[in-house]
Amino acid sequence: MRITGKETFGPSRLKKDSMKILVCVKQVADSESHFEISQDGKNIVCRAPTSYRINSYDEYAIEEALLAAEGSPGSSVEVISIGPDRVKEALRRALSMGAAEAHHLLVEDADLLTPESRARIIADFAAGRSYDLIFTGVMSEDRGGSAVGPMTAELLGMPLATHVMALSIDEENKSIQVEREIDGTRRHQLRLPMPALLTVQSGINRPRYPSLSNVLRAKAQEIPGLLPGGEARPGDFLTRKLTLPPDTRRGVLLQEDSNSMADKLLEYLHSISIL
Amino acid sequence: MTNSIFIMLDHEEGTISAHSYELAAAARSIAEGEGLSIMALGAWNDVPPESGKFARETGVDLIVLVNPGLRHYSAEAYINACAPFFIERRPLLVLGAHNARGCDFAPALALRTGLACATGAEEIFAEKDAFRAVRTIWHGKVREELTVVKPALVTLMPGAYSYEKNGNIRPGSVTAMAIDLPPGKTSPMPPISTRTGEGAGLSEAEVVVAAGRGVGGTDNMALLRGLAGLFPRSAIGGTRGACDMGLVSYGAQVGMTGRTVSPRLYIACGISGSAQHIAGMKNSRHIVPVNHDPDAPIFRIADIGIVDKIERFLPIFNEKVSGQGKTSDEPQK
Ligand SMILES: Cc1cc2nc3c(=O)[nH]c(=O)nc-3n(C[C@H](O)[C@H](O)[C@H](O)COP(=O)(O)OP(=O)(O)OC[C@H]3O[C@@H](n4cnc5c(N)ncnc54)[C@H](O)[C@@H]3O)c2cc1C
Ligand SMILES: Nc1ncnc2c1ncn2[C@@H]1O[C@H](COP(=O)(O)O)[C@@H](O)[C@H]1O
Numbered sequence: 001m002r003i004t005g006k007e008t009f010g011p012s013r014l015k016k017d018s019m020k021i022l023v024c025v026k027q028v029a030d031s032e033s034h035f036e037i038s039q040d041g042k043n044i045v046c047r048a049p050t051s052y053r054i055n056s057y058d059e060y061a062i063e064e065a066l067l068a069a070e071g072s073p074g075s076s077v078e079v080i081s082i083g084p085d086r087v088k089e090a091l092r093r094a095l096s097m098g099a100a101e102a103h104h105l106l107v108e109d110a111d112l113l114t115p116e117s118r119a120r121i122i123a124d125f126a127a128g129r130s131y132d133l134i135f136t137g138v139m140s141e142d143r144g145g146s147a148v149g150p151m152t153a154e155l156l157g158m159p160l161a162t163h164v165m166a167l168s169i170d171e172e173n174k175s176i177q178v179e180r181e182i183d184g185t186r187r188h189q190l191r192l193p194m195p196a197l198l199t200v201q202s203g204i205n206r207p208r209y210p211s212l213s214n215v216l217r218a219k220a221q222e223i224p225g226l227l228p229g230g231e232a233r234p235g236d237f238l239t240r241k242l243t244l245p246p247d248t249r250r251g252v253l254l255q256e257d258s259n260s261m262a263d264k265l266l267e268y269l270h271s272i273s274i275l
Numbered sequence: 276m277t278n279s280i281f282i283m284l285d286h287e288e289g290t291i292s293a294h295s296y297e298l299a300a301a302a303r304s305i306a307e308g309e310g311l312s313i314m315a316l317g318a319w320n321d322v323p324p325e326s327g328k329f330a331r332e333t334g335v336d337l338i339v340l341v342n343p344g345l346r347h348y349s350a351e352a353y354i355n356a357c358a359p360f361f362i363e364r365r366p367l368l369v370l371g372a373h374n375a376r377g378c379d380f381a382p383a384l385a386l387r388t389g390l391a392c393a394t395g396a397e398e399i400f401a402e403k404d405a406f407r408a409v410r411t412i413w414h415g416k417v418r419e420e421l422t423v424v425k426p427a428l429v430t431l432m433p434g435a436y437s438y439e440k441n442g443n444i445r446p447g448s449v450t451a452m453a454i455d456l457p458p459g460k461t462s463p464m465p466p467i468s469t470r471t472g473e474g475a476g477l478s479e480a481e482v483v484v485a486a487g488r489g490v491g492g493t494d495n496m497a498l499l500r501g502l503a504g505l506f507p508r509s510a511i512g513g514t515r516g517a518c519d520m521g522l523v524s525y526g527a528q529v530g531m532t533g534r535t536v537s538p539r540l541y542i543a544c545g546i547s548g549s550a551q552h553i554a555g556m557k558n559s560r561h562i563v564p565v566n567h568d569p570d571a572p573i574f575r576i577a578d579i580g581i582v583d584k585i586e587r588f589l590p591i592f593n594e595k596v597s598g599q600g601k602t603s604d605e606p607q608k
Contacts, residue, residue, distance in 0.1 A: 029413075031413055031414040031416055031547070032568075035416075037417070044413060044417060115382065115392070115394075116386065116392070119386075141413065141414065142412065142413050143412045143413065143417075143419060144412070145382075145393070145394040145395055146378045146382070146394055146395070147381075147382035147392060147394050150350070150378075150379065150380075150381075150382040150383045151382045151383060151386050151392075153383060154354075154382070154383035154386045154387060155386070159350075159351055159459075159460045159461045160350045160351070160379070160383065161349075161350070161379075161461075162350070162375075162378055162379045163375055163378070163379070163532070179467065180375065180379070181375055181532060182287060182375045182376075182466065182532075183375065183528075183532050183533060183534075184469075184473075184474065184518075184524075184525040184526050184527070184528040184532065184533045184534065185468060185469055185473070185474075185525070185526050186287075186466050186467070186468055186469065187466060187467050187469060188347070188348055188349075188375070188463065188466050189463070189464040189465065189466065189467055190349055190461055190462065190463050190464065191461070191462040191464070192460065192461050192462075193460050202515060202516075202519050203515070203518060203519040203525070236391035236423070236424040236427075237391050237392065237393055237421060237422070237423055237424070238421065238422045239419060239420070239421060240407070240420040240421060240422050241419075241420050242417050242418065242419050242420075243417070243418050243420070244416075244417065244418065245411055245415070245416075245417070245418040245572060245575055246418075246575070247575045247576075248575065248576050249562070249575075249576055249577065249578060251562075251574075251576075251577040251578040251579055251580060252578075252579050252580065253569065253574055253577070253580040253582060254579065254580060254581055254582060255569060255582040258583050258587050258588050258591050259591055261581050261582075261583060261588065262588065262591045262592040262595050263595070264579070265563065265579060265581060265592060266592070266595055266596060268563075268578075268579050269540070272539075272540075272561055274481075274482065274506070274539060274540050274561070275505070275506075275596060
């Protein structure tokens, strides 16, 4: 049975040389929090600052990067995030999970950037910094299009695998073997030379909780705001408006005591001859 | 920019997917009244076996780029094969499947060929200078309308368009085109099967009881099994979130990257209703969510919605039904 990278390839993440790894991290509004659509209809706005957290797919990406780095001593994991000042919190979370360095690219209205613009900013930053591996999440949970990772790979000329569910690094050959998800029962298998870019699917690992020592280190660490480079073609993909989705069925919503709801559901199932 | 729409034939190792037919349906809906031509592009080491059937039934002319290097899928080889073709043909619109293959190659292919790129659309319309695409984002809570400048590449969610066979259509042709492929860095290998068989009963089940993250833990799964046990032909499925938590196996995942089900009754327990999940179950005849958050998007497609906690509602409901003595099957423990 294959569940995660570890099960598939055994515990041998043994490598010789050190690696430089970059993880792209997005801060997203928590979908369980109270939100509004902005006046111009283009943004999701949460009033409470605690409504923002790290994109959950990126936590899997960070964990995978940390596991890879732990397998080859001397390796380091860096994280990058594009966004307003509040995204420093997401970067600090990544540092407290064990990343060594954080880069904040300051863009106030980052949610309005196209995936291509975000990819250009990341690629511009990463070019010439000789990363062996770049990880992104498979998708950003807020308005994700699963596009920033693949576009970044294209801009950097790196081989790419998305929806990665298992990964083994062969440091000597400077290559990696991945399994990427096709559906619940099938996976593609690929071998890629490094440097490469991988987008990580949920369930590949169990993201760790921050350790106390890392939390303390992360608190003290400076995260300077950098100005982004990397010009995009302007406006080939624009949010026109955000709305609440329409009800496609006019069903009934029951909000009463459990006992009477159970009666009504039972009655309904009788009426459609299921029970 | 020409007046053509190209659909990217979606095939896994030569097996053409249902999604390919949906793309043809979407292309038709856009082409209508706009005077646009529709073609399909595939890329493999051979012409996929069912290509003739696809072209005949959809009426779309299919071109298959052929090179031995395309035997097993990799983004690199696929993009290297298709990009020169599109740079030469300059399509107005390319439609791809938003699945494990389409998500993998589409954004980079768009970038390389100078197409604007929008992913995961559920509807697409042609306007004067742009396309209007609609998609559901943020765990199903928000609908986003996008302007996508022409020419563009757009990937469509599985199930977004439905294909209906039309007997009167002029059959399309199939053309194989041998191409050169530059040596790639990626070495693709044959795909592997994981957990075959698990969740296989889902497609035949009359009643699907599906678990989401809101089920909370394996203890509460007994309540869902008890519920499923009340119906003679039932099966248990789940969201990806539930699979990641180990509540159900990945083979029983319902949705965009899992199974597509359309039972008579779908009971969604602790499921928010993300676009990726809805894609796999929206054609169920009757949909009954149980979720304690009245704003959960899953309620928007409900026939009857129960706003309650799983651990409170299910014991009462299960007890009521089994107390009736109406069922032959005992709830499993
Ligand atoms: C490339 C890709 C492919 C994907 N493919 C799929 C796919 O095939 N299938 C799929 O399902 N997902 C898929 N996803 C994931 C999808 O985006 C969502 O993350 C997932 O569907 C959410 O699952 P959920 O509804 O169980 O969890 P959540 O979104 O976390 O929702 C949990 C719900 O439970 C409710 N709840 C909490 N506690 C209780 C309680 N005690 N009682 C009752 N209700 C409670 C909450 O109100 C909430 O609405 C995919 C994602 C990506 C990026
Ligand atoms: N603003 C951002 N800053 C850093 N990384 C990002 C940003 N947006 C997206 N990413 C990365 O790209 C992945 C896919 O995002 P998306 O294309 O928006 O679905 C995310 O999981 C992140 O790893």
